[in-house]
Amino acid sequence: MSGVETVRYPPGSVIHDMLQSGRAVSAVVNEEFVARTVVIESRARLMVESGLACVLVAPLIARGTVQGIAMFGRSTGRPAFTPDDVSLAGELASRAAICLDNARLYSRVQDIALTLQRALLPTALATGPYVDVAHRYEPGSRITEVGGDWYDVISLPDGRVVLVVGDVMGHGVSAAAAMGRLRITTKALARHDSEPDELLTELDACAQEAGIELATCLYIVYDPRNGRARIASAGHPPPLVLRPDGTVETLDEVLGVPLGVGGEPFRTTEIELPDQAVLALYTDGLIEARGRDIEAGLEALRAELAAEPGPLEEMADRILARLLPDPLTDDTVLVLARVRRAP
Structure with missing residues (x-):
């Protein structure tokens, strides 16, 4: 009924008997049943006029x-509920309750993962x-549950800037937690001014100790004094460079193995970036x-990057609008950085 938020059943009603026993029960709908079960007069009148017999x-x-109750009714002229009907209703209600509780638990875990992920991702770079x-x-x-994609921009002494992007395999709370651990560790290690390959080596040891079996990471240090960028990668998709003349270069010289695998050394490569490169x-x-083949996706990104160079915010919006599938099935990070030389 409209305006009724809570339905109360008086003591001694069929509902009380059912909840105390935890089993399905059947009852004949007569004046005694209505008087013992329905407190609100308008609801009692509605039940009497409905034609329900049991x-x-x-x-x-x-x-x-207790997630709730399930109620089945039969009108006058139909046979009353049998013990088999009662048993079947109990089984159906039990399975429905498990489904409802699973949905509730899934939603709760999803909310926890989203909250954790938002707390660990940077709000301002x-x-x-x-x-x-x-x-x-x-x-x-x-x-799909939240993933382990992450990114950061870190300031170093002498005007140098670190750009880092990573991705932890898997979804849910564990992926979000692993992502947060790697991001925080990366930020701490970056301030020790390590070489990119040395930092990834430390991050790989951290991943193995934490039981993170597979994660990728791309780490770039840009020095505006000489325009050089030092790069190391742990199995992450290669970065792209949009040069001022409109050409796009894929920096795939150093790929490396993902974090958590171990056994292979990382390498640092250095490139010189022209002023106003992205x-x-x-x-x-x-x-x-x-x-879609991953190479086709990479080529599409290259084309979009070179299509209409302009303000970074507009470029980022345009790239996502044209390349992301609908519906989006995986987390996605995009970081665009336009670099300049120091005087």
């Missing part, structure tokens, strides 16, 4: 918690006078899609 009520109980950054994080659909860092959600 009802079958079953508890929705899962993991010791550190930038310097020689690096402009536009960043985007697009979570996957609710069908670095593009991303996760595989941007170039991988069902029915």
Whole structure:
């Protein structure tokens, strides 16, 4: 009934008997039943006028918690509920209760993972006078749990800037927690001014100690004094460079093995970036899609990067709008950084 938020059943009603026993029960709908079961007069009148001759009520109980009740009714002229009907209703209610509780638990875990992920991802990135950054994080659909994509921009002494993007295999709370651990560790290690390959070696040891079996990471240090970028990768998709003349270069010289695998050394490579060059860092959600080859996705990203150079924020929005599948099935990170030389 409209306006009624809580339905109360008086002591001694069929509902009380059912909940105390935890089993489905059936009852004949007569004046005594209505008087013992329905407190609100308008609801009692509605039940009397409905033509119900008997009802079958079953508890929705899962993991010791009452989720609700299921009520079945038969009108006058139809046979009364049999013991087999009562047994079947109890079985159906039990399975429905498990499904409801699973959905509740899934939603709760999903909310925890989303909250954890949002807390661990940066809200504002550190930038310097020689690096402009536009960043985007697009979570996957609710069908898939949150992933372990992460990114950061870290300021170092002498005006140098670190750009880092990573991706932890898996989804849910464990992936979000692993992502947070790697991001925080990376930030701490970066301030020790390690070489990119040395930092990834330390991060790999951290991943193995934490039981993180597979994660990728791309780590770039840009020095505006000489325009050079030092790069190391742990199995992450290669960064792209949009040069001022409109050409796009894929920096795939150093790929490396993912974090958590161990056994293979990382390497640092160095390139010189022209003034006003744009670095593009991303996760595989941007170039991988069902029915599309990853090389085709990478080529599409290269084309979009070179299509309409302009303000970074506009470029980031345009790239995501044209490349992301609908619906989005995986988390996606995109970081665009325009670099300048120091005077």
